[in-house]
Amino acid sequence: MSDEYGNNKSYQAQSSEVMDGSTGSVNPDIDYVRPSEVGEQELYHPHSFIEKWVFCQDAKVIGVQYFLTAVFTGVVGLILSWLMRLQLGFPELAGFMTAEHYYQFVTMHGMIMVVYFLTALFLGGFGNYLIPLMVGARDMVFPYVNMLSFWMFFVAVAVLMASFFVPGGPTGAGWTLYPPQTILEGTPGAGMGILLMLISLSLFVIGFTMGGLNYMITILQARTRGMTLMRMPLTVWGIFTATVLAMLAFPALLVSAIMMTLDKVLQTSFFMPTILKAGEVLEYGGGSPILFQHLFWFFGHPEVYIVALPAFGIVSDLISVHARKNIFGYRMMVWAIVGIGALSFFVWAHHMYVSGMNPWFGFFFATTTLIIAVPTAMKVYNWILTLWRGNIRINVVMLWCLGFIVTFVNGGITGIFLGNVSVDVPLSDTYFVIAHFHMVMGIAPLMVIMGAVYHWFPLVAGKMLDEGLGKWHFWITFLGAYSIYFPMHYLGFIGVPRRYFEMYDSPYMTSAVGMNEFISIAAFIVGAAQFILIFNIIKTLKTGKKAEQNPWKANSLEWYTSTVPPEHGNFGDRLPVVHRWPYDFSVPGAKEDYIPQTTAPSEVIHTEVEKT
């Protein structure tokens, strides 16, 4: 929002500026956008079915490929969670399950959902599909490497899934993979399982790096004319910042995976202290298990924001479009995203309060952790203020957004509990922690994903998803998710420990058993409700009503492509030229309640548009 147009808050052109008198035609000066710096991108168009749909270089197809692969792993993760809940709620029905199985399911559920589902879905799926469209590029800057990125991810998923079928099964060390027990005999999957997990993670990091470079450079170096950074939709800001985090955080995961692989395969002792086993000294000695925790959480905490920041960005756009109101405090939102991203590198050890590190460390990390609440709270206020007096359309997309705000605030507040060392120590490793992070980085981002699917499906497939089914999907998921995670806070307070296969004869056995049954039933229902979406998608593809171009009357560039769904190259012969931010909704004086980003200033001279 520069000061080019004087000091008035809103811009109202003088007729003398705009008209050139004699002909009555519009003076082109206020519409001036300087010529292109970068020239046309060279595109390689596919020549065969395989090049078009399999080894495809089009970011949109790659995005859909990422999406489908991530959803497949997500369904696997969902089934694993069902099995876990079956054991916890109804152990008499889960006779086929041993404690080893349970630990393996816990581990794989966690790793799949965090890395292979949410990260891949937000950055690989939405990132690939939306970035070029939203910044007005024809494709990612390096489409070939982008294609390799997906196939590397695909191989990583294949390796991960293969670990279910190797002798000993997948690793059961917990998704944090803490040494030394991770690679020692006695832990489920300490043979092939952990090895495949580490290989798969390394492949994922390599594949992600290829994609992440593309997302960053496309945003930084390949925007269309007029698209300044501060005119980008917040979706792009969220995905961009998350990608930066990933590029700087995944190295720590890669290094810890390599070191642990060597500990496993070559009997090095990077993470392995001297260990006595049944009176016998193992060959390991002199390593530092805490070092792994530091490396892992230097990756692990930014990872939370790698999932959360794209969700923040996307939900801002969805709320703005469906409340027909500009996003409140756009600049504040951008800086909050960037600030949260930067801070997320200084909080990792709040996952390690009980690891035995120096208490002053805990003090430092508690402080930084609580500081993150400030920009986060600003974002929540801004979402609510965007809704305030908006022309809210209570459709399925908006429902998911509202659901996100509620669950996110809920999970965020329990985060303040856990960020304080003295409160965290007794709550550590209880169900309170499970409730917290599922609420804040499981359910909340998932709500955004669902909203985004209903919002952008007309763009991807050209058909409108069924609203009625969508509402069923939302209400069952929303109420069900609360039925699952709300009681878990209570379980945590009474001290029920997480990752326990069963409670044996502990006092929890009697006090928590009814609640565990209730949670399990809710989990079965919520999980099943997700298949409503899959059914909805299949039904819509077969018989759904055709979507008009731009069905939500949004402003951002992805709705102004030459065809719907967009073809390779996105924008036909001419790239769009951008004159404003994507949030000019309900502008006083405008004919419609939205002004697309491509509308020239001379077309809206009598309206009170924001200066962007």
Place this chain on the structure above:
Amino acid sequence: MSEPKIDGFELKPGFKGMASDTASDQTMFKGVHWGKAMMWIFLLSDTFVFSCFLISYMKGRGSTPVEWPNPSEVFALEAFGVPVPLLLIALMTFVLITSSGTMAIAVKYGYEKNRKMCGWLLLATALGGLTFVGMQAYEWSKLIHEGVRPWENPFGAAQFGSFFFMITGFHGFHVSIGVIFLFIYTYKVFAGHYEKGKKGWFTKLKGDYVEIEILGLYWHFVDLVWVFIFAFFYLW
């Protein structure tokens, strides 16, 4: 390289220039090829990889209870019957830094469209890198003959061997990748692919001499990392 000129945009120097570039449309790094920006970002990420390795090494060296071997004894080389500390490492470092120099001149000749000189210098760089990898293989085999293994070490802490083989191996892997690409680009330059506008084998995109500079960035980075490994592993 001459200063880039952007139509309708004033390029200002210094911090103000950075601010105005950032606030402008289309590109953040004005006049910079996307591939070059991409390589810089990749190198930033790779810096984090090597930092994690080196910090882990410091932590591992600090926490092992067994004494750390003296690098000037372990890495000594017999020359004329006298053990000279770090002789081989000094030679390796010299070769690698020299190859950085030839790389830089190759970039210059590339931008001047001097195909022959660019090609020869790329070849010299590749051979320098190959020599480095060869000397590293010699050093590895020497240490292995003396009984150093990733899991044990006759001179002291076992972690010495673990970190040595892991970090120099990871760096050597980077050098090897660089050497492969240097040979490929030597061929491309000598064959005149850029002049003919020949499309890449895989990417199907037309190339440009800027690719030589991008490769150069990678090569200088690999050298720079070696300087840090040298300082932390051999001099400490």
